[in-house]
Amino acid sequence: MSKSELNDIENAPVKVRAFGREHEVRRFPLGKMQRALEYIAPLGYLMRSAEKGDVVETLVQALAIGGTPAIGLLYVQTDEPPEWLEDKDPIEGLELLAAIVEVNARYFFDSANTSRLKAAGARIQHAIETFGGATSTNSSNTNTPIET
Numbered sequence: 001m002s003k004s005e006l007n008d009i010e011n012a013p014v015k016v017r018a019f020g021r022e023h024e025v026r027r028f029p030l031g032k033m034q035r036a037l038e039y040i041a042p043l044g045y046l047m048r049s050a051e052k053g054d055v056v057e058t059l060v061q062a063l064a065i066g067g068t069p070a071i072g073l074l075y076v077q078t079d080e081p082p083e084w085l086e087d088k089d090p091i092e093g094l095e096l097l098a099a100i101v102e103v104n105a106r107y108f109f110d111s112a113n114t115s116r117l118k119a120a121g122a123r124i125q126h127a128i129e130t131f132g133g134a135t136s137t138n139s140s141n142t143n144t145p146i147e148t
Contacts, residue, residue: 016099018092019085025077025099027106032076036104039072073100 013024028036074093075082077100085093106113 014099014103016096018096019078019088023077023096023099025096025103027104028076036073036076039069039076070097073097 011026013026016023016025070093071082071085074085074096077096078084
């Protein structure tokens with residue numbers, strides 16, 4: 001088993017010193033993942049559409065063009081409100097952002113996870129289609145005539 005695979009299983013933290021403290025970046029648990037999802041698509045689009053060139057330039061573009069998604073991921077990681085990040089060092093922010101993307105990239109872009117998500121979605125859709133009408137009830141009694 002490779003070190004990368006072992007780190008995935010253990011969810012070993014990547015330690016990043018930023019904003020006056022040490023952050024342990026791990027794969028987002030369900031709650032943080034849900035909060036992060038609104039920021040992932042725009043940032044992912046930006047990163048995929050960026051020219052293959054200077055990494056620093058790409059990261060600076062991520063903040064310049066995709067500032068809101070980048071700040072959003074930093075907010076999710078630090079559990080601090082976005083306003084807290086306003087006066088923080090941008091280089092430290094980029095370093096922390098890089099670690100967040102690296103650690104969580106498999107969730108967002110790995111084809112095996114995409115397949116699992118599609119399969120889970122199909123199961124949920126099938127259950128709704130199969131049992132949704134049979135188990136839902138209407139509390140209003142629309143077929144009963146009103147007596148006067």
